[in-house]
Amino acid sequence: MLRERDRVRRLIGLVFQDTTLDGYLTAWQNLRFHAELYGMPRADFEARARRLLEMVDLWDRRGSRVRTFSGGMMRRLEIARGLLHAPYVLFLDEPTIGLDPQTRASIWAHIRQLRAEEDVTVFFTTHYMDEAEECDRIAIIDHGRIVALDTPAALKASVGRDRVQIRTEDDARAIATLRERFGVEAGVHDGAVTFSVPEGERFVPRLFAELGVPIRSVSVARPTLDDVFLAYTGRTIRDAEAENPMRRMVAMWRRSHR
Amino acid sequence: MNGLRAGREPGPVATLERRVPEPARPARAVPAHELRGLKVVWRRELIRFFEDRPRILSSLLQPLMFLFVLGTGLSRLVSRGTGGLSLRTFLFPGVLAMSTMFTAIFSAGSIVWDREFGFLREMLVAPVRRGTVVVGKCLGGATVATFQGLVVLCLTGLVDVPYRPTLLLTLAGELLLLSFTLTAFGVMLAARMRNIQTFFALTQMFLMPMFFLSGALYPLSDLPTWLTVLTRVDPLTYVVDPMRRAVFGALEVPAGVREVLSGGVTWGGWTVPVGVELLLVAGFGLLFLLVATAEFARPE
Numbered sequence: 001m002l003r004e005r006d007r008v009r010r011l012i013g014l015v016f017q018d019t020t021l022d023g024y025l026t027a028w029q030n031l032r033f034h035a036e037l038y039g040m041p042r043a044d045f046e047a048r049a050r051r052l053l054e055m056v057d058l059w060d061r062r063g064s065r066v067r068t069f070s071g072g073m074m075r076r077l078e079i080a081r082g083l084l085h086a087p088y089v090l091f092l093d094e095p096t097i098g099l100d101p102q103t104r105a106s107i108w109a110h111i112r113q114l115r116a117e118e119d120v121t122v123f124f125t126t127h128y129m130d131e132a133e134e135c136d137r138i139a140i141i142d143h144g145r146i147v148a149l150d151t152p153a154a155l156k157a158s159v160g161r162d163r164v165q166i167r168t169e170d171d172a173r174a175i176a177t178l179r180e181r182f183g184v185e186a187g188v189h190d191g192a193v194t195f196s197v198p199e200g201e202r203f204v205p206r207l208f209a210e211l212g213v214p215i216r217s218v219s220v221a222r223p224t225l226d227d228v229f230l231a232y233t234g235r236t237i238r239d240a241e242a243e244n245p246m247r248r249m250v251a252m253w254r255r256s257h258r
Numbered sequence: 259m260n261g262l263r264a265g266r267e268p269g270p271v272a273t274l275e276r277r278v279p280e281p282a283r284p285a286r287a288v289p290a291h292e293l294r295g296l297k298v299v300w301r302r303e304l305i306r307f308f309e310d311r312p313r314i315l316s317s318l319l320q321p322l323m324f325l326f327v328l329g330t331g332l333s334r335l336v337s338r339g340t341g342g343l344s345l346r347t348f349l350f351p352g353v354l355a356m357s358t359m360f361t362a363i364f365s366a367g368s369i370v371w372d373r374e375f376g377f378l379r380e381m382l383v384a385p386v387r388r389g390t391v392v393v394g395k396c397l398g399g400a401t402v403a404t405f406q407g408l409v410v411l412c413l414t415g416l417v418d419v420p421y422r423p424t425l426l427l428t429l430a431g432e433l434l435l436l437s438f439t440l441t442a443f444g445v446m447l448a449a450r451m452r453n454i455q456t457f458f459a460l461t462q463m464f465l466m467p468m469f470f471l472s473g474a475l476y477p478l479s480d481l482p483t484w485l486t487v488l489t490r491v492d493p494l495t496y497v498v499d500p501m502r503r504a505v506f507g508a509l510e511v512p513a514g515v516r517e518v519l520s521g522g523v524t525w526g527g528w529t530v531p532v533g534v535e536l537l538l539v540a541g542f543g544l545l546f547l548l549v550a551t552a553e554f555a556r557p558e
Binding site: 021022023033 | 298299302306310376380385386
């Protein structure tokens, strides 16, 4: 592995969390620099760089210095650069962190398109669970260890239950009653009493009839990846991010096979 | 957990042949892709330098101040000591060296900048040796610093030194050597540095004493012992002296004056030949380069 280091590096593309572009060079010069360092055949460079820049909508800006770019543009350029030397696997470390929702959506649209057209496996880490939804496989990492590894569907099925959140006049009593009368373990998340039951819609009418604590609002949700994460790491994403950056999701999105 | 999913098998590798890099060829001294990497790191230095015009101008200003303002002003004090020779002429080799010094160090400093802004990572994860990146950086810095020196070299006529092709070529070569050694020195310092302010504080600490001890501003003969020792351990001394000797070689000056102003560097009575001086500087440069490469070879 060590001896083959350079060959391995040529087969993978890396996009780091922090930008690694030269702001004083133009987008085109940044790509050329990369192509030369990775020993790309010169004949291929122009056409390939153009195609990738067009795919990430930066072709018109190829002559601009990168420091004039917005965060989203830089990220798109980095993703294009990561793919320039035609790697088999593209690693993205938090590709959308710190970007606004529109930019996030557009980055993902580009990644989706590039993955299909470039036929590349995409590995990425993220704290945004919805981003992992389309993947083939997800690993949940807690304290640097993989605590779960499966398809999104299987992960959700393994959590298996509907998530019910109720806001009550007296959370402590509600939790106690839930445990005693219904045999359900509940906790407080996001300011609401939260628990899981197999069939939420059927459970709620019983709740109103038997809880004995005034209920102000109810919501029932099918399991999401957030719940999966919660189930495996015991905390919400937001808490995890603040307390322990080691806890996150790594998702793999295989090459499509045409 | 439901266990690992039996994933789809990867597609036939044959259709992806274009991507597989050719297996390692029988080792050549320096593989072609390393040379390409070196060249592009070098080119980036040039692009960044020539697009930064304020920097070119500002690094020209300082030598000009030394040469024409300080040189002219001080000449009224010291006119007798130079045996009729203009102080500007005497200072010229030193100022020439100075003009490249700051550009060379600045170029080296951009490594710290690159680390702060992340670009260093792009270079370090690339499939080239780290030594390649370091050498490319040093050659790039040396090239732009030499260019800066060449601009000052054009002023030869203004300080009463004749434009003689052999002199100009000698000086240009010596400038290149100096620039390379200084850039390597800077890169060595920059290797573990994470913050540009620290880098400049540290290089100032080295650079100013190196400049003042190099004999750029005064002759190296008949100094107090302590100063004689200090000037002899300064690597810069061994490049300023050959440059001064080259300039004096092109001048018509009485032997006595030449002896006082450009007597060469002596080690306990032995005058060090120019060739040895230049080899010494080259040796320092290579040493700095090796240390810098070793520093970068360590994992970040």
